[in-house]
Amino acid sequence: MKVASGLLAFVLMFSSQAYARQTFEVDLQLEARVYTENALQSEQKDASLSLAVTPEWYRDWQGGAHSITVTPFARVDSADDERTHGDIRELHWQGVLGQWEILVGISRVFWGRTELLHLVDTINQDDALENLDGEDKLGQPMLRINYVADNGSSTRLFVLPYFRERAFPGEEGRLRPPLPVDDNDPLYQSGAEEKHVDWALRHQGWVGALDYGVAWFSGNQRDPKLVPGSVVPVMTPVGPRLQVQSLRPFYGLMDQFSVDAQYTAGDWLFKLEALWRDEFNSVATALNPAIERRDDYSAASLGFERTFYGVSGNASDIGVLAEYLWDERGDEGSGFQNDLFVGARWAANDVAGTALLAGVVVDLEEYSQFYSVEFSRRIGSASKLSVEARAFHDVPPEDRSFFLVRRDGYLQLEYNLYF
Amino acid sequence: MNHPRRKINVLAAILLSLVAGTSLAQYDGLSAEDKGLAIAREADRRDLGWGDSSATMNMVLRNRQGDESVREMRNKALEVADDGDKSLIIFDEPRDVRGTALLTFSHRVGDDDQWLYLPALKRVKRIASSNKSGPFMGSEFAYEDISSQEVEKYTYRYLRDETLNGQDCFVIERDPVDEDSGYSRQIVWMDKAEYRVQKVEYYDRKDSHLKTLTFHDYQQYLNKHWRAQRLEMVNHQTMKSTTLTFADYTFANGFDDREFNQSGLARMR
Known part of the structure; x- marks a missing residue:
């Protein structure tokens, strides 16, 4: 009887038509990409046409106190079989009860402040097949409990019961290491592998002009190390040797403490992200049984953005950005070990929302350069045209992470249609 | 000493003010500056206690050739005692910015605090709110035109009485205190009956007439609070115009601070 009445209350709660809101929308994206230099590997393609679709269904009850969001994603790519892929970006229930907010299911979470590198953003795996900017993420299964204090600050506990592995471009794809990565056969530090229960705790808030976040994360590293996969013996002038045919992703475990902050003063924004990581990496492979180490390092990204409004008497704004990137590991790390990013943002503030970021x-240390230009303009009320250009220049072998993709600069045209 | 006449006068004044609300005679003998400020304070006082509200907003942007472009938004607002209001605006149209939401804590003195929610990244970002004169969504409304109008944001000067569209109005000049404002001054027409703004003329930093805003179709809510259903902004320098229409106004929704924070912003649909 008790169960029945509870069930009835549940059904009534969800069937209540008052204050309910339901939306269904589809984002269709057509993409054409041309790589401006010849590929390093003969099998890599020089151009691609691609179509992506992102439908989203959302429904809430009781004025948003409970909601369900479903957002699948799929892409078909003409050049790279691996880039033809799908994902579930969102599939969750969210409920709000007073100062508590609970989310159960698949979702995406963003942490961070700086523009170029999203250093402390850890919860979700990159969808590395989409773009190299680290802004496309795979949906992460989670339980998230959020407590919002009276002063607006919030404390969030994340329990992440299933790990999402990174997918790599296929043999015909660009922006990959010279050897194919066998992402179907990854190695893990944890015996539980992808079922290792990762967790994180984050506190964020603001005091006056300062927005801050502090976070702790414990679990599988999101960015894998690539270790030798299959090997075959080959004859060389100096005798027989083992040659690596493919690479395997290896996911170590880590504990990570991070801080991020932004100070807003008039037209100035000052931004900071910093982390300290303790990594456990111990793996034996056919070729290299010696990979066993515990890394303890720090990394940071900090800078500013200054906006000039109403430039030359019209409505447009120009923003100037500069960010310094540092990684204690040097060239062994992310590649942003002692790098400077400078850029400019132009917003026309016109009806078409025309914007440019370069x-x-x-x-x-090596003076290698990475250039990026992004332009976008609305067409009508339900479509948008974007142009993206990326280029690598003067990359020496010492700049390891960029050396592998030094020929993979491209020009991309993207057309988004919204239904 | 006994002063029966004065007592009677005071009593009559109290009775009169109880019957007729605030008497216009209260402005007698004030300087133009004090009278302008007193009128602004009275308008503010009359709208106190609205609590919270929600409404849908539709903007039609027109250029010189008459081409139209539409913006659709929903707005939630919360009255804050002793400071500026809190507001949440969520964008529905155009489609490429659907789901983007803006949280504003306005302040009587100093810059507002503003956070923007970007749905593609699910990122909440504090933005510089010193951009007062920039266009809101490419329209003829600047951010400062749509932000919470606090008495402290201007200095005032009563100019004259004038009849506008058959309504007896005060005409007041108000000068923005903030040096980031795009205006040197504004001329405001406010009706004497209900202290509702009927028209505003905006003068740019070179003191030339930039824009005119007119308010239409006032409706009263909770038997007290007047809200215009339609605002017409015309830019005299570019010949562009924007019509802002409010619909589905509701009051007493029971909103509280918990919805007007970064968690609530990211949850907004």
Whole structure:
């Protein structure tokens, strides 16, 4: 009887038509990409056409106190079989009860402040097949409990019961290491592998002009190390040797403490992200049984953005950005070990929302450069045209992470249609 | 000493003010500056206690050639005692910005605090709110035109009485205190009957007439609070115009501070 009445209350709660809101929308994206330099590997393609679809269904009850969001994603790519892929970005229930907010299911979470590198953003795996900017993420299964204090600050506990592995471009794809990565056969530090229960705790809030976040994360590293996969013996002038045919992703475990902050003063924004990581990496492979180490390092990204409004007497704004990137590991790390990013943002503030973002990252040790330009303009009320250009320049072998993709600069045209 | 006449006068004044609300005679003998400020304070006082509200907003942007472009938004607002209001605006149209939401804590003195929610990244970002004169969504409304109008944001000067569209009005000049404002001054027409703003003329930093805003179709809510259903902004320098229409106004929704924070912003649909 008790169960029945509870069930009835549940059904009534969800069937209540008052204050309910339901939306269904579809984002269709057509993409054409041309790589401006010849590929390093003969099998890599020089151009691609691609179609992506992101439908989203949302429904809430009781004025948003409970909601369900479902957002699948799929892409078909003409050049790379691996880039033809799908994902579930969101599939969750969210409920709000007073100062508590609970989310159960698949979702995406963003942490961070700086523009170029999203250093402390840890919860979700990158959808590395989408773009190299780290802003496309795979949906992460989670339980999230959020407590919002009276002063507006919030404390969030994340329990992450299933790990999402990173997917790599296929043999015909660009922006990949010279050897194919066998992402179907990853290695893990944890015996539980992808079922290792990762967790994180984050506190964020603001005091006056300062927005801050502090976070702790414990679990599988999101960015895998690539270790030798299959090997075959080959004859060389100096005798027989083992040659690596493919790479395997290896996911170590880590504990990570991070802080992020932004100070807003008039037209100035000052931004900071910093982390300290303790990594456990111990793996034996056919070729290299010696990978066993515990890394303890720090990394940071900090800078500013200054906006000039109403430039030359019209409505447009120009923003100037500069960010310094540092990683204690040097070239062994992310590649942003002692780098400077400078860029400019232009917003026309017109009816079409025309905007341009251009910038360059310079490695202050090797002087290699990475250029990026993004332009977008609305067409009518339900479509948008974007142009994206990326280029690598003067990358020496010492700049390891960029050396592998030094020929993979591209020009991309993107057309988004909304239904 | 006994002063029966004065007592009677005071009593009559109290009775009169109880019957007729605030008497216009209260402005007698004030300087133009004090009278302008007193009128602004009275308008503010009359709207106190609205609590919270929600409404849908529709903007039609027109250029010189008459081409139209539409913006659709929903707005939630919360009255804050002794400071500026809190507001949440969520964008529905155009489609490429659907789901983007803006949280504003306005302040009587100093810059407002503003956070923007970007749904593609699910990122909440504090933005510089010193951009007062920039266009809101490409329209002829600047951010400062749609933000919470607090008495402290201007200095005032009563100019004259004038009849506008058959309504007896005060005409007041108000000068923005903030040096980031795009205006040197504004001329405001406010009706004497209900202290509702009927028209505003905006003068740019070079003191030339930039824009005119008119308020239409006032409706009263909770038997007290007047809200215009339609605002017409015309830019005389570019010949562009924007019509802002409010619909589905509801009051007493029971909103509280918990919805007007960054968690609530990210949850907004």
